[in-house]
Amino acid sequence: MVALAAPLPAEYGDADQNGSEPVIKTTGLRMRYGPVDVLRGVNLCVYRGEVVALLGPNGAGKTTTIEILEGFRKRSAGEVRVLGTDPEQGDEGWRARLGIVLQSWRDHGKWRIGELLAHLGRYYASYSTPEHTRPYNTDELISLVGLTKQANDKIAKLSGGQRRRLDVAIGLVGRPEILFLDEPTVGFDPQARQDFHGVLRRLSDRGETTILLTTHDLNEAEKLSSRILILAGGRVVADGSPVTLARQVSSRSEIRFSKDGLHYVHSAEDATSYVRALLGQYGRGIHNLEVRRASLEDVYTKIVQEFESRNVKRTPGRHARPNGRRRHAKPVTKVTA
Numbered sequence: 001m002v003a004l005a006a007p008l009p010a011e012y013g014d015a016d017q018n019g020s021e022p023v024i025k026t027t028g029l030r031m032r033y034g035p036v037d038v039l040r041g042v043n044l045c046v047y048r049g050e051v052v053a054l055l056g057p058n059g060a061g062k063t064t065t066i067e068i069l070e071g072f073r074k075r076s077a078g079e080v081r082v083l084g085t086d087p088e089q090g091d092e093g094w095r096a097r098l099g100i101v102l103q104s105w106r107d108h109g110k111w112r113i114g115e116l117l118a119h120l121g122r123y124y125a126s127y128s129t130p131e132h133t134r135p136y137n138t139d140e141l142i143s144l145v146g147l148t149k150q151a152n153d154k155i156a157k158l159s160g161g162q163r164r165r166l167d168v169a170i171g172l173v174g175r176p177e178i179l180f181l182d183e184p185t186v187g188f189d190p191q192a193r194q195d196f197h198g199v200l201r202r203l204s205d206r207g208e209t210t211i212l213l214t215t216h217d218l219n220e221a222e223k224l225s226s227r228i229l230i231l232a233g234g235r236v237v238a239d240g241s242p243v244t245l246a247r248q249v250s251s252r253s254e255i256r257f258s259k260d261g262l263h264y265v266h267s268a269e270d271a272t273s274y275v276r277a278l279l280g281q282y283g284r285g286i287h288n289l290e291v292r293r294a295s296l297e298d299v300y301t302k303i304v305q306e307f308e309s310r311n312v313k314r315t316p317g318r319h320a321r322p323n324g325r326r327r328h329a330k331p332v333t334k335v336t337a
C-alpha cells in the first residue's frame, strides 16, 4: 500500500464563498487620465481571508486600482466597495481597518523597532472593538515578521530584508482586515524574498487578514496566492486559482523521465493513464519521472499574449511579459506506451 498524504481541499469556485459578502468589490470601475482610459470597466471581488495577486503588464493599471481601493485616488466611474464602504467616503474608522505596505517608511532611523510599532499602534487603540481588538500586540507582531532578535535595534541598523519586514509590520500594526501590498518584493535578494514570503504565509495562515498584492514575479504569485486576477487592456481578463487558470489554457501535462540514460519529454491529455502505461511497460527502467502542468508563467504569457494580439491595433508595441524571461519550447519525444 502506498501511504497517502491528506487530500488537498476541493477548489472553491471564483464566485461567492459560503454566500459571504466580498470585502472588496468593484463593478464597472473606470479610470481615465487625460484622454487615456486606463481602467475600462474592472469587475472584481475579493472575499475574506483570500490572498489575491493582481497581475498584468506594466501600465495595466494595477497601482491605479490599488490606490482607488485604498481611497488615495478618485475614480472616473463605477462602483467600489471596500469593507462595505465607498473608499471616496471612507472615514478614519474605515481607514483604520486597512493596512497598506508602502515602498519604504523613512525618517525613523533613530527609533527602535519595538518603540516605533508600539507608538504607531497607539493610534489604532481607539478603533478597537470587542470582536476585533487593535492594535497588534507589539511582541506578537515583531515575532510574526521575524524581527524578535532586532526588537531593540535602531531602524538604521536593519538590513534591506529586515527593513521590508518592518514595513510589513507597520502595515499590520492596526490588525487590518485587508492588507494591500503593491510590488512588495521589488529589488529583493533571494533570501529577503524567502523571508518575506514566510511572513505573508504566517499571516495568511492566521486567516484574519485578506491580502491583495501586485507583483511582477509569477512564481511569487503562484506560491502565495489562492487566486490570481490578470488585468490587461483595462479589464480583468482572467480570474481563478493558479490551477484553474492552468486548466483553462491547457488541459495537457508534460511528462519527463529518463530511460537507458536518455531523457524524454512527452505531452499527454491524461497524464495518469500515460504514466500507468509507461510504468507498466518499462517498470524499473524509468527514472526521474516528473509530471508538470502548465505553470502560471505559461498561463500568464498565453492569456496576455492572446489578449494583446486581439487588441494589437489599439495598443501597439506593448510588452506582454512582466519580467522579460522566455520559456524555451521543449522537444517532445514520443514513447510507445
Ligand SMILES: Nc1ncnc2c1ncn2[C@@H]1O[C@H](COP(=O)(O)OP(=O)(O)O)[C@@H](O)[C@H]1O
Residues within 6 Å of the ligand: 033, 034, 038, 056, 057, 058, 059, 060, 061, 062, 063, 064, 065
Ligand atoms: N497620475 C497619473 N497621471 C497620468 N497618467 C497616469 C497617472 N498615474 C498612472 N498613469 C498612467 O496610467 C497607466 C497605468 O499606470 P499604473 O496604474 O501605475 O499601472 P501598473 O501599476 O499596472 O504598472 C500608465 O500608463 C501610467 O503612465
Ligand SMILES: [Mg+2]
Residues within 6 Å of the ligand: 062, 063, 064, 182
Ligand atoms: Mg504599479
